Amino acid sequence: MAEDIKLEIRNMTKKYKTGDGVENINLKVRKGELVTLLGPSGCGKTTILRTIAGFLKCDEGEILIDGKRIDHLPPEKRPTAMVFQNYNLWPHMTVYENLAFGLKLRKVPKQERDRQIKEILELVKMSGMEKKYPSQLSGGQQQRIAIARCLLLKPDVLLLDEPFSALDAKIRSQMREELRKLQIDLKITVVFVTHDQEEAMALSDRIVVMEKGHIVQVDTPANIYENPINKYVASFIGEMNFIELEDKTIAVRPEHVSVKSGEGNGIKGTVRAVMILGHYVEITVDSEYGIIKAYVPNESVVSYYPGESVTLSFSKFLEYPKDEKVVM
Ligand SMILES: Nc1ncnc2c1ncn2[C@@H]1O[C@H](COP(=O)(O)OP(=O)(O)O)[C@@H](O)[C@H]1O
Numbered sequence: 001m002a003e004d005i006k007l008e009i010r011n012m013t014k015k016y017k018t019g020d021g022v023e024n025i026n027l028k029v030r031k032g033e034l035v036t037l038l039g040p041s042g043c044g045k046t047t048i049l050r051t052i053a054g055f056l057k058c059d060e061g062e063i064l065i066d067g068k069r070i071d072h073l074p075p076e077k078r079p080t081a082m083v084f085q086n087y088n089l090w091p092h093m094t095v096y097e098n099l100a101f102g103l104k105l106r107k108v109p110k111q112e113r114d115r116q117i118k119e120i121l122e123l124v125k126m127s128g129m130e131k132k133y134p135s136q137l138s139g140g141q142q143q144r145i146a147i148a149r150c151l152l153l154k155p156d157v158l159l160l161d162e163p164f165s166a167l168d169a170k171i172r173s174q175m176r177e178e179l180r181k182l183q184i185d186l187k188i189t190v191v192f193v194t195h196d197q198e199e200a201m202a203l204s205d206r207i208v209v210m211e212k213g214h215i216v217q218v219d220t221p222a223n224i225y226e227n228p229i230n231k232y233v234a235s236f237i238g239e240m241n242f243i244e245l246e247d248k249t250i251a252v253r254p255e256h257v258s259v260k261s262g263e264g265n266g267i268k269g270t271v272r273a274v275m276i277l278g279h280y281v282e283i284t285v286d287s288e289y290g291i292i293k294a295y296v297p298n299e300s301v302v303s304y305y306p307g308e309s310v311t312l313s314f315s316k317f318l319e320y321p322k323d324e325k326v327v328m
C-alpha cells in the first residue's frame, strides 16, 4: 500500500546571513499524523516551520503538500495555518471577532459563520466565550482560541510552534492531551515544535530529533527511546547513564540497572543517595565507573541505605563509538 503523504520536505536548506539556519532537511509527514520537531533552542525548529508556512523562503529544496509544490506561494495562498507561542489573538477584537475574521475574508455567509464558530468553540471547550476579549482569558484559553481560529480555516497542515511553552506545567499537560484528542478525532496533519522531550514523547506519532540545523533521527517515541541513534539523542531523550570505557561508551537507562546488596558479579559501588520519586526510587551509586543512577520499584526501598556496598548489573544497554559524528 502506498503511503499517504500529506507534507514532504525535500533537500531543504535555509540559511540566514549569519550562516545559521537549517541544512538539507528531508521529511515526510503522513496524512493525519502528528510529527514533532524536537531539539534545544536554536537548532532550527522555527526556521523549518516558517519555511512550510511561507514566512521564510528556502534557499534550496522543495516543499510539497499532497504532492504539489507550495514553496513558491505566499503564506496566505498555502493550505497551512500556524499557532505561535505568544501574541496569537488580536487584543482589540472579541473571541467571536477573532474567529470570524478569516471566515469573513473567505466570504462565508454570516449564518454559516456563526454556526461554524459555535461548533468550533464547543470542540475546544470554550462555548459561550464569544464576547470575551483575549485579556479576559487565561493563557491556556487564549491558545485554545488560537487553535480554534486555525482549525476554522481547515488547513491541510496545522503548524504549532511551542504553543504551550508559556503555560504552567499542569495546564500544559492538559492542553497536550486535548490537542492530541482533537487531532485524532479530526484526523488533522500536524507539525508540532517543542524543546521539551517529555511533551514530544507524550504527543507524537513520530519525533524528529534535531541538532544544530540538522535532522539527527526520525522515529516513533518508543523507538527513539529504545534505540537512540547516537549519544546526543540518548542524552536528550529520557534519563541515561553513560559509562566511558577506553574504546566505547556504554549507555544504560536507570530502569535497566539492577542493584543488589553486598558484593557479587558485576560493577561494584557504594550507595550515595536514595530518593523516593513516587512509584519508583532513584538510587545514586558511586561506582568504579563513576556515578550510576538506578530506578527501582518503591517497595524495595527499605533494603538500600547510603554507604551500603552494592553490586550493579544491566538488563539492557547500548554501545556507542567514542568519537561519533552522526548527521542524517
Ligand atoms: N531572522 C534571523 N536572522 C538570523 N539568524 C536567525 C534568525 N532567526 C533565527 N536565527 C538563527 O537560526 C538558528 C535557528 O533558529 P530557530 O529556527 O529560531 O531555532 P529554534 O526554533 O529551534 O529555537 C539559531 O541559531 C538562530 O539564532
Ligand SMILES: [Mg+2]
Binding pocket: 045, 046, 047
Ligand atoms: Mg523556535
